[in-house]
Amino acid sequence: xxxxxxxxxxxxxxxxxxxxxxxxxxxxxxxxxxxxxxxxxxxxxxxxxxxxxxxxxxxxxxxxxxxxxxxxxxxxxxxxxxxxxxxxxxxxxxxxxxxxxxxxxxxxxxxxxx
Amino acid sequence: xxxxxxxxxxxxxxxxxxxxxxxxxxxxxxxxxxxxxxxxxxxxxxxxxxxxxxxxxxxxxxxxxxxxxxxxxxxxxxxxxxxxxxxxxxxxxxxxxxxxxxxxxxxxx
Numbered sequence: 001x002x003x004x005x006x007x008x009x010x011x012x013x014x015x016x017x018x019x020x021x022x023x024x025x026x027x028x029x030x031x032x033x034x035x036x037x038x039x040x041x042x043x044x045x046x047x048x049x050x051x052x053x054x055x056x057x058x059x060x061x062x063x064x065x066x067x068x069x070x071x072x073x074x075x076x077x078x079x080x081x082x083x084x085x086x087x088x089x090x091x092x093x094x095x096x097x098x099x100x101x102x103x104x105x106x107x108x109x110x111x112x113x114x
Numbered sequence: 115x116x117x118x119x120x121x122x123x124x125x126x127x128x129x130x131x132x133x134x135x136x137x138x139x140x141x142x143x144x145x146x147x148x149x150x151x152x153x154x155x156x157x158x159x160x161x162x163x164x165x166x167x168x169x170x171x172x173x174x175x176x177x178x179x180x181x182x183x184x185x186x187x188x189x190x191x192x193x194x195x196x197x198x199x200x201x202x203x204x205x206x207x208x209x210x211x212x213x214x215x216x217x218x219x220x221x222x223x
Contacts, residue, residue: 004157034211043118043213044203093158105157 003027006094006106013084013113021079021109023094032097033077035069037090044093050077084113118206120214127194127221134190135217137204141185146207149178149189152216153200161189161202194221 003026013019023033033050048064050056050071058064066088068080081088093108119138127133139147146165150158162171164180164187171178175192191198201216 009155036211036213041215043215044205044211045213046210103160107155107157 004094004096004104004106006109008109009107010110011112013111015085015113016083018080018082019084019111021081021092021094021111023077023079023096023106025075025096028096029074030077030096031074033071034095034097035067035077035079035092036095037092039090047092048079049097050079052077081111084111086113089113118204118212118214120202120204120217122217123215124218125220127219129195129221129223131194131221132190132192133194133219134188135202135219137187137189137214139185139187139204139206139212140208141182143208144182144185144206145209147180147187148205148207148211149187150203150205151200152203158203163207191219194219196221196223 005024005026007022011019031052035047036044037047038044046059047062048056048058048069050069052071052074056069066082071077089112091108091110094106121136146163148163149161151161152158162178167182169180178187178189180187189202199219199221201218203213203216205211205213
């Protein structure tokens with residue numbers, strides 16, 4: 001099965017700093033990557049869809065200037081949380097959109113902003 | 115139903131017990147329903163993709179049914195084992211994946 005590697009698995013950062021989360025597809029080419037987040041006691045919610053070589057599309061209510069997505073290659077998509085604040089503390093997880101859509105996910109990143 | 119809802123929120127069962135959970139979803143414009151098993155510190159694992167009304171799928175001791183007219187799906191686990199302990203998520207895939215909050219299952223030896 002497809003392997004998706006997401007790093008880091010957890011990160012603690014100071015308020016105002018930026019954090020980059022990487023998602024790599026290890027054995028297939030992903031032209032699309034879905035990024036989700038999950039706040040405590042809530043469901044996973046789609047934040048944005050990254051597309052290799054073009055701009056990402058963001059869901060309503062998600063600030064594109066705060067959550068920078070880069071999908072420059074077919075094996076790597078990154079999500080950067082810029083100027084992070086405590087309210088950005090959440091669980092972030094990626095899922096490639098190829099082959100068997102919605103079948104594979106990264107391991108997730110637990111972000112805590114202090 | 116406007117959102118995807120799962121019940122119960124959590125469940126504790128003894129090893130060997132059979133159990134089931136419910137996923138309710140909007141029944142209009144249905145396309146597909148996904149079930150996942152999500153163990154702590156691991157990636158969600160896809161269990162089933164259900165598309166047709168009346169679908170029944172099975173994977174080992176786990177099975178799922180689908181009723182698109184009334185907007186629900188059941189997941190059954192027969193003879194629960196401690197390794198079945200996980201959060202079970204369903205997601206409606208009509209336009210994009212809309213997840214429920216999951217059912218957290220703990221199976222005690």
